[in-house]
Amino acid sequence: MKKLATMLLIALAAVCMATVVSTTAECADEITFKFAMVDPETSPYYKGAAKIAEEVAAATNGKIKIKIVAGGTLGGERDTVELAMTGDIDIATAANSVMTNFIPEMSILDQAFLWDNAKQAHAAVDGPIGELIQAKANKLGLHVVGYMESGFRNVFSAKPISEMEHFKGVKIRTMQNNYHMAAFRAFGAMPVAMAAGEQFTALQQGTINAAENAIANCWNNGFYEVVKNITYTNHAFVYILLCMSDNAWNKIPADLREPFLAAVKRGCDAERQYLVDANEEATVKLKGVGVVFHKIDNNVLKAAYQKAAAAKGWKFDPAWQAAVDKVLATVK
DSSP states (O other): OHHHHHHHHHHHHHHHHHHHHHHHHHHHHOEEEEEEOSSOTTSHHHHHHHHHHHHHHHHTTTSEEEEEEOTTTTOOHHHHHHHHHTTSSSEEEEEHHHHTTTOGGGGGGGSTTOOSSHHHHHHHHTTHHHHHHHHHHHTTTEEEEEEEEEEEOEEEESSOOOSGGGGTTOEEEEOSOHHHHHHHHHHTOEEEEOOGGGHHHHHHHTSOSEEEEOHHHHHHTTGGGTOOEEEOOOOOEEEEEEEEEHHHHHHSOHHHHHHHHHHHHHHHHHHHHHHHHHHHHHHHHHHHTTOEEEOOOHHHHHHHHHHHHHHHTOOOOHHHHHHHHHHHHHOO
16 A cells, blocks of 8 residues: 555656646747837837737747837837847837938938838838848848838928928928938928927927828827827838847747748738828827818929939939839839
8 A cells, every 4th residue: 555655656746747847848939039119008019019929929829929128118229220130139120211220222211202102112111122121131130020110201380281382491300311301401391300209399399390200190299289280291101120130030940930920920911000090090189189181282292302302313222223113113
């Protein structure tokens, strides 16, 4: 009897040990990636990141998980991209204009009025331009695994703007972007490069009297409190690249890489729709607080910009120009 009890204890211990080993192995098989973004949890961009995490977990049966660190906690866009290059962050997000610091050829995407619609913009990075970006990113120790976006940018202003002449003398905040600034100068405005966080106070104090961004950001940042006009300029399209470090990419088992990329793509597609929804919702809310929306002849604006750009003699890498031309010719 005593011998039987001893044997049972040994068997029980073996089962417990096997369970511990099995659980440990399962935990070891799980991969968690840290995903850095500057946008707050209230943004459609965060919602898109959360969808990416959800899709990735489902596609990999929970073997790959993504932890989102929002609000710039881990640093600004350029900082986190550099950390991804060294393998200190798994996934960093950055606007295409920021990425030109590392891939100069990408400046072709900074041009004003490059795309006529979102369909063209998507086809570019989901196709030939995306391939060129990836080839350059590989040399930096990065894998661009997806493209979210903040989409087309429009103008928020203190005074109504419905004709190009109305831009004359308007002090407008822009990103530090030669092409965007050249566009507004061509319209007759006075562009002022300024950090995003300084815009509200500058508008409030009259240091500037206009800004530009996605319509949802006018609502989210409270600009409607000091400016009551929005003009549909659609002057620029902004992408948000998902840059994964080589270290992180190499942790993904070969058989999970395609499911991982497909899941990220589904999440990015969802974010694009979230942004559309957010802009539409913001439009309703903004109209409700007295903001007036104005149409403008974008062809007149585009012609003015292209004339200014031609005078500057801007040229782009032939392969990249050919890729852009291909999209413009085949996608309407």
